Amino acid sequence: MKKIILLLPYANHSNRLFQNLHAEAFCIEKGISYFNPYFSDMAKYYECSPNLRFPDNMSFCEKVLCLIMKNGFVKKAYKKIFPMSFGGFYYFRDEVENASDYVFNEFKKRNNIFIGGFNFRFPELTEKYQSLFMEKYALKKEFYENNELVKEFLRKKDGKTAVGIHIRRGDYKIWENGKYYFEDDVYRKYMDGFASIIRANFGKKCMFLICSNEKTSFENDESILVSTEEWFIDQYLLSKCDYIIAPIGTFSRWAAFIGKTKVFNISNDSGDISLDNFEYCVE
Numbered sequence: 001m002k003k004i005i006l007l008l009p010y011a012n013h014s015n016r017l018f019q020n021l022h023a024e025a026f027c028i029e030k031g032i033s034y035f036n037p038y039f040s041d042m043a044k045y046y047e048c049s050p051n052l053r054f055p056d057n058m059s060f061c062e063k064v065l066c067l068i069m070k071n072g073f074v075k076k077a078y079k080k081i082f083p084m085s086f087g088g089f090y091y092f093r094d095e096v097e098n099a100s101d102y103v104f105n106e107f108k109k110r111n112n113i114f115i116g117g118f119n120f121r122f123p124e125l126t127e128k129y130q131s132l133f134m135e136k137y138a139l140k141k142e143f144y145e146n147n148e149l150v151k152e153f154l155r156k157k158d159g160k161t162a163v164g165i166h167i168r169r170g171d172y173k174i175w176e177n178g179k180y181y182f183e184d185d186v187y188r189k190y191m192d193g194f195a196s197i198i199r200a201n202f203g204k205k206c207m208f209l210i211c212s213n214e215k216t217s218f219e220n221d222e223s224i225l226v227s228t229e230e231w232f233i234d235q236y237l238l239s240k241c242d243y244i245i246a247p248i249g250t251f252s253r254w255a256a257f258i259g260k261t262k263v264f265n266i267s268n269d270s271g272d273i274s275l276d277n278f279e280y281c282v283e
Contacts, residue, residue, distance in 0.1 A: 002107050003055050006036040007069050007089060008116025013231055014250035016042065019118055021133060021257075022283070024050055025125035026100070028132075045143060045232050048136040055112055062112055065089055069114075092117035123283035126257075130282060134258055139236045149229050153209060153237055156225055160207040161198045164238035164255065165191065166246035167212035180247035182269060184217045189271030190245055197275060209237055243278055256281035 004027055010019045020036055027034035036050040043049035054066065065088060068074055088110055092099065099120055106113055126133070144150045153162075165187055172181040195206040210218045210226045211234040218226050227234050231251075238244055238252060239259025246252035248265045256263035262278035 007114040092119040127282035162241040164241035164244040166252040169214040
């Protein structure tokens with residue numbers, strides 16, 4: 001039986017979820033066994049997770065490879081200077097158009113393939129299996145059923161259009177030269193503009209959920225709910241919104257994917273927004 005093992009997790013929570021998503025979708029489609037042993041720290045949050053162990057049939061060299069890849073220095077070096085393929089390990093640093101053919105050519109040489117990187121991607125398959133993944137990676141009820149913020153969210157959104165606002169700060173101040181780093185007043189412009197659109201088109205008020213990795217100037221009132229919860233609660237609540245407004249990033253896009261919620265990615269400080277700007281995230 002051919003097997004793919006995700007050996008090198010990519011970045012943090014949301015990037016890892018999408019990295020896992022594409023690899024798992026590919027394996028489902030091709031009838032390949034899939035293993036992600038480094039997902040164990042996140043598996044507790046979700047209804048169903050990938051296989052969290054290593055294959056039983058690994059050779060001595062493959063076991064040595066796995067041990068080596070645990071070393072932080074080796075992982076950093078591999079990401080920057082090592083070739084894409086090395087000893088049964090394939091790091092998808094860049095997009096590979098024929099990734100499927102590439103993998104099956106390698107399966108002619110070995111039964112186990114170890115992968116890493118963010119660009120082992122198959123958006124047509126994540127879209128095909130979206131409904132399955134929405135069930136598998138739904139947050140377990142135990143994490144939100146007694147959460148006070150979740151209860152308040154349900155109360156405030158009653159009869160309103162729930163709009164999730166993800167304010168990304170931190171590393172966004174330097175990532176892409178700060179292209180997607182916006183102050184609170186920019187988000188307020190988009191919120192005010194969108195509230196006017198919802199009122200004009202549907203005769204409803206908006207309830208805005210504010211999620212951020214830093215403190216903001218927003219405060220709770222009847223139309224605004226500010227979260228200070230952990231990341232998995234924020235993602236869960238964003239997925240339950242009717243719309244999401246956020247700069248480009250995997251955090252908000254995972255919430256959009258798992259909730260089948262329309263998302264609009266802010267790319268400038270204009271405040272210009274329309275219903276046509278929103279789209280479903282399928283990968």
